[in-house]
Amino acid sequence: MMQPDKIILVSPWVTCALIGLFIAWPLYLLCKKKWRSSASNNNRNTAPPDWSIAPGTAAEKKQSFLHAWDPRLKIATLFTFCFVVASLDALGTCLAALLISISAVLYSHTPWIRVRKRLVAISGFLAMFLVIMPFTSPMVEDETILLFPFLSALPFHMYGLLTAVLICLKACSVALLMEPMFGTSSLTVSLQALQQLGVPAPIIQMILLTHRFIYLFQQEANRMHRSMKLRGFSPKTDIATMRITGNFLGMLFIRSYERTEHVYEAMLSRGYNGVFPVYTQHRISVKDIVTTGGWLITGLALLLFDASAQALWV
Amino acid sequence: MHIADGVLPTSIIFTTYALSSAGIAYSLRKINPEDLPKIAVVTASFFVASLIHLPLGPTSVHLLLPGLMGVLLGPAAAFLSVVVGLVLQSILFQFGGLTALGANSLMIGVPAFLCGLLFLRFQGSTLRSNVAGAAIAGGLGTVLAALILAGLLYTSGESFFRVAQLALVAHIPVALIEAVVSAATVSFIFRVKPEMLYWSRTLLYTNDAAR
Numbered sequence: 445m446m447q448p449d450k451i452i453l454v455s456p457w458v459t460c461a462l463i464g465l466f467i468a469w470p471l472y473l474l475c476k477k478k479w480r481s482s483a484s485n486n487n488r489n490t491a492p493p494d495w496s497i498a499p500g501t502a503a504e505k506k507q508s509f510l511h512a513w514d515p516r517l518k519i520a521t522l523f524t525f526c527f528v529v530a531s532l533d534a535l536g537t538c539l540a541a542l543l544i545s546i547s548a549v550l551y552s553h554t555p556w557i558r559v560r561k562r563l564v565a566i567s568g569f570l571a572m573f574l575v576i577m578p579f580t581s582p583m584v585e586d587e588t589i590l591l592f593p594f595l596s597a598l599p600f601h602m603y604g605l606l607t608a609v610l611i612c613l614k615a616c617s618v619a620l621l622m623e624p625m626f627g628t629s630s631l632t633v634s635l636q637a638l639q640q641l642g643v644p645a646p647i648i649q650m651i652l653l654t655h656r657f658i659y660l661f662q663q664e665a666n667r668m669h670r671s672m673k674l675r676g677f678s679p680k681t682d683i684a685t686m687r688i689t690g691n692f693l694g695m696l697f698i699r700s701y702e703r704t705e706h707v708y709e710a711m712l713s714r715g716y717n718g719v720f721p722v723y724t725q726h727r728i729s730v731k732d733i734v735t736t737g738g739w740l741i742t743g744l745a746l747l748l749f750d751a752s753a754q755a756l757w758v
Numbered sequence: 759m760h761i762a763d764g765v766l767p768t769s770i771i772f773t774t775y776a777l778s779s780a781g782i783a784y785s786l787r788k789i790n791p792e793d794l795p796k797i798a799v800v801t802a803s804f805f806v807a808s809l810i811h812l813p814l815g816p817t818s819v820h821l822l823l824p825g826l827m828g829v830l831l832g833p834a835a836a837f838l839s840v841v842v843g844l845v846l847q848s849i850l851f852q853f854g855g856l857t858a859l860g861a862n863s864l865m866i867g868v869p870a871f872l873c874g875l876l877f878l879r880f881q882g883s884t885l886r887s888n889v890a891g892a893a894i895a896g897g898l899g900t901v902l903a904a905l906i907l908a909g910l911l912y913t914s915g916e917s918f919f920r921v922a923q924l925a926l927v928a929h930i931p932v933a934l935i936e937a938v939v940s941a942a943t944v945s946f947i948f949r950v951k952p953e954m955l956y957w958s959r960t961l962l963y964t965n966d967a968a969r
Contacts, residue, residue: 526763526856526857527771527857529764530771531768562852565851570762576921576924582917582919603917611762611764611765612764614763614764615765618764619763619852619855622848644782646786647786649795651845653795653798653799654801654842655802657803658802658805658846660802661805680813681813681814681815686812686935687938688942690942691942693939694942694943694944695950696806696807697800698954701951701954704796705796707796708796716795
């Protein structure tokens with residue numbers, strides 16, 4: 445049986461305060477959501493951001509070394525860097541990776557709202573780890589445990605908390621890097637770069653077409669949803685809601701299916717022969733190679749520090 | 759639930775990337791290239807459908823739809839559709855991490871593939887058999903996805919055991935909702951546009967005939 449290094453007994457008052465916070469926080473969120481939905485009449489903007497034009501290229505004229513970087517080298521380098529970040533195991537190197545990602549976002553002049561949307565999207569998954577893992581992680585040699593009164597069956601493992609924090613740091617670093625990687629050139633250019641890097645051409649064609657039609661079906665779904673609300677539909681947890689949603693989805697799929705033939709015929713009549721022509725040419729400059737080298741050396745340094753810091757993280 | 763970056767160990771990341779690449783290569787060989795633009799258009803409607811949230815008690819859940827994708831597209835096309843949808847979800851919304859893309863593709867794509875095979879086998883020609891097949895595919899697809907998620911977390915280390923168990927339990931109500939919604943969707947399509955339910959066969963069989 446492994447023995448913990450230190451057991452800290454938490455005072456009942458602190459425990460009560462923490463439990464109170466734990467109950468109050470979700471309640472507050474629920475109330476806020478209810479209040480907001482009643483105030484704005486559920487006018488939630490769920491449309492994906494328009495990626496056909498890269499931000500900072502045409503509209504804002506704010507350029508950075510990330511915009512000028514050859515897209516093939518940029519995606520290959522940052523993709524590799526993401527894998528390096530995902531494989532880190534030490535607190536120090538994870539924090540360093542987060543700092544690097546934050547500075548890359550600042551350099552690329554990414555609008556704050558897009559970054560926030562990404563972080564909100566992963567927050568639920570990460571919160572689950574932060575709440576569950578400290579209570580459920582196994583006992584490790586020489587670790588610190590917090591014992592709450594009333595909750596003696598559920599010791600709070602500092603090791604579990606650390607594991608969860610590391611996951612959060614890594615997930616946020618990679619999520620932040622997505623904006624410099626794909627947000628600094630238009631989606632078409634990024635996908636062309638991916639194709640030149642070896643992703644099968646049919647997959648790239650499908651992604652481009654799907655992306656184009658998402659906006660269309662989003663509008664169609666919004667319109668259908670609006671007319672459903674007009675007829676008095678309000679979703680509840682019951683069979684009727686599920687049946688109506690099923691009909692709604694069925695209509696959406698039938699409309700998309702009926703469109704497939706027209707779309708394909710229209711593409712054929714405009715000379716589609718299985719590939720979209722590429723007009724933009726990119727040439728790799730010395731500056732591109734220097735930038736790539738810099739990122740790769742940073743990644744290698746992170747890996748080396750991580751390997752030498754293994755013992756530090758408990 | 760989409761796996762975020764930083765959860766899975768490096769070995770699992772590379773294994774899942776390799777396995778889903780193999781899945782893509784296999785599916786591309788099974789499908790007539792002329793049908794790919796059509797599959798892409800239908801994928802867009804699945805993308806929009808997966809953003810819809812249904813209330814479940816005080817919270818809400820969104821549909822995973824692997825079963826329904828298998829039913830409507832057939833095994834190979836459904837796998838491709840899942841991969842394309844997940845790439846876009848990751849790039850546009852951060853639903854699922856970039857390094858976990860392989861794992862997420864397997865988690866949704868393999869159930870979609872299996873449900874597609876199952877539905878092709880037991881579809882029948884009556885409303886009742888179609889709806890029953892869709893309900894089973896919808897529920898089974900979600901259960902399989904949850905099992906793969908739990909399996910991936912189990913292989914990631916001892917600290918994730920309890921998280922994996924909780925994830926499995928949390929997917930039980932989602933599987934029930936998904937079964938009912940899939941049955942209702944297929945029942946609607948059978949009455950309005952029945953040929954769409956047999957479209958997945960032409961996606962596969964024209965190719966086999968050509969070979």
